[in-house]
Amino acid sequence: GDHRTAAGRVWEGASKSMSSIPQPLLKIGYNVLFTIGFALTWPYLTYLIWRRQPFWERLGERLGHYPPDLKEWLKDPRRPIWIHAVSVGEMLLARVLVRELRALRPNLRILLTTGTPTGRRMGEPLLDPQTRMVYAPTDFYYSMLRAFRRIRPTALILVENEIWPNMLWRAEKMGVKVFLVNSRLSRRNRRLFRIARSFVRPVLQLFDWIGVQSPEDMRRFAMAGFPEEHLHLMGSMKYDVAALASDHPGKGLEVRQAAGWDQGQVLFLGGSTHPGEEKILAELVRALRGKHPELRLMLVPRHVERTSSILAELRGTGLRVMRRSDLESQGGSDPEIVLVDTTGELRDLYPTADLVFIGKTMSGTGGQNFLEAARYGRAIVAGPHMENFMSLRREFEETKGIRVAGSAEELERVVGELLANREEREELGRRAKACFQEHLGAGRRCAEVLIGEIAKSERSSARD
Template identity: 45%
Template sequence: MSFLRQVAYNVLFIAAFAVTWPYFAWRLRKRGHVWRDFWHRLGLYGKSLRDGFGPQGVDLWIHAVSVGEVMLASVLLRQMRETRPELRVALSTTTQTGYRLAKRMSDERTFVFYNPTDFLWSVALAFDTIRPKMLILVESEIWPNYLWCAKRRGIPVCLLNARLSPRTEARYRALRYFTRPVLSLVDLVFAQHPSEIERLVSAGFPSEAIFPVGSLKYEVADLPDDSDPASQWWPKIGWGEENLILLGGSTHAGEEAILARIYKKLLEEFPHLRLVIAPRHAERGASIRDLCENLGLTARLRSELGEEGGEEKGREATFIFPPQVLILNTTGELRSAYRQADIVFIGKSLRAKGGQNFIEAARVGVPVIVGPNMQNFSFLAVEFLSKGGLIQVLDEFALAQRLRELAGSSERRAELGRRAQEIFSTNLGAGKASARIIDGYLEKLTPLAK
């Protein structure tokens, strides 16, 4: 039965790939570099990578699909190399942005490449070339051929910072005849919260494999960041200490208009209030600026200040007339900008579903408001809400009320920020716990390569 299941999956996967390949090829071409390292997708690698893997293989193969997952992987590597500096790691990723970030971690013991597509032959070739002692999949990257190939070679599989969205859970249950035997092949599952255990078991993961170690997202938010890019250009905006800063982080379509309308109304009561909008997709910056100007607000783009606030051709070193609204249409600066905020609203929670990560704002002690849709961060939201470190609103009207309340009370802002920071601090430690368990597994295997 298992053999028939594998045959059926591979036939269906090839058929689905043939149908969808033109669309994905178009997307790759649109982003550029469509053929760069294309052979990695087939499990074929150049001489430098093959020499790096060597005849002895690596200790860990970590697969992290994109930027967020690569950051989680970096936390694990940082922890493991405190006790095992000789650890040899193959780090694969799917997206170009994830690859660029992963390449910063590349060294003589860390080998970065694109993951093989889940064809049986490409995955088998990758395993035979990389020869890992353990396979680590980050969050929700469950690919059947990866698990089958690992099991045939006696390689244990770990799911790091396991995430099971309601949509994925429903899909697993609907296809349980197929998915349960696949999920049962995972040897270690690091759950982000004890409340997740029942859902993970129900989906098909073996109960004895699940360890509730906590969320690595706290560790990612706590990674040192000495660059603080926002501090370089923030003084160039022209706002002073008397200004109160409302920041909308990772907003989605529709939410910017809501924030702008509320902000315009609040200006009547709080004339020193200023608004920063950081859209999830930076390329929407110009349209958001136009939206604000159509409402009668003065708005400027962060990119108009040039690189790190310095003067560039066609750009200003400072705004002569400070705007009421700043659009953060650059990437990699939101975490730093949170330090400048007095109140934060987290997007994809009011007009879109799923929510966005709010703990980077909680880390710096800023009061945080979210909408009703926090499905992707449900257990984090529940914990912060139960301990008074987060405000959740149902609609635009409730958001306006809460923002007015916070804008008018520095004591309330300070109390919410303090609670959020305390909750954040008490949830650190998932990186150490994950590294300790994996280290124990490695001890049972052949000695580490040196």
């Protein structure tokens, strides 16, 4: 214990001496380190992005250079608010936020920024005469300077945990208030913030308002060094995301009919499964089919490129497997398993399932978001690994809206119970739906606060 205490004292002393680093020195240090880090990772980043889409296509936007039509739009005296949503998940949250902001103030001008091509695609439905979207500037001093001078935002809203020092310093210099919405902090991130507290703390103080998801997050944010007086408990906007309108409402029923599963079969859906889980679920179905011949399994793997390896794995089970893409041509044949080898359909398939397993909870770690299954009142079962969704898990376990199994054997027992007792299965789904509906509204609460704060900023800039 002594050596740890001594190490702690040394670290504490170092921290105290570092906390007196003048801000100009902190800024120079960050910019030098960021430039070196960027230069070292640049080839790898370029390769990653090039694989998905030509990176060069909009390189100018990432450096704060915008196309003529956007420059023209930004010349309007009604200055926009700037919402930054780095990728798909954050952009879905931004869609909720924009909808709620618009409901309260229809003529609000909004500029969205994102960091990925998929984030950009997810934001496209929001575009209209009052809403524009570009790639976010890279956190170089020059890029941020150009972007802020061009955009002149009345407020900067960052979705989830986006912390870019040059962006925050530039906002402070221009008197732009910074809001962090739908924020959560994992234990690991909290530890990282505490270790680098002397460097990070001055940056964290630059947030004017932080909307956090749970009381546990409030505690972690305060311990990590965020200003306590700026922390506000708002709940999770992920519930509102799950309540967004479905793109193809009747799709699930069509798929079920195409498989020939409309004759009283009970559908067990494995959503966003990870390696190893498909085999576990298939073995479970094989074991339970003697007692429950009506049981059918639909597998929706998280990564569709695993299709052929999953098919190879399932051959040994003796169950008949059909690909989702073959259903229309040779459907109606009532296979035991349908393997979904298409993308983007999971959300539309939930409403037709009788029982849902949440992927990445048995053989992965971290878990997956299960709110869309809860929205439709499905009976939800999961494995023990739900580290990334602990607050959600707690909320649903408290209301008995989810069954969590500690092992594959226990999962088989739980599923067997729910198949044997239809009333209990439906009640589990009803409780999940009630819990889901009770937690809706974080998006509206955030929007109300933001509209009030934006109006204040506009009044003070009008006085200036």
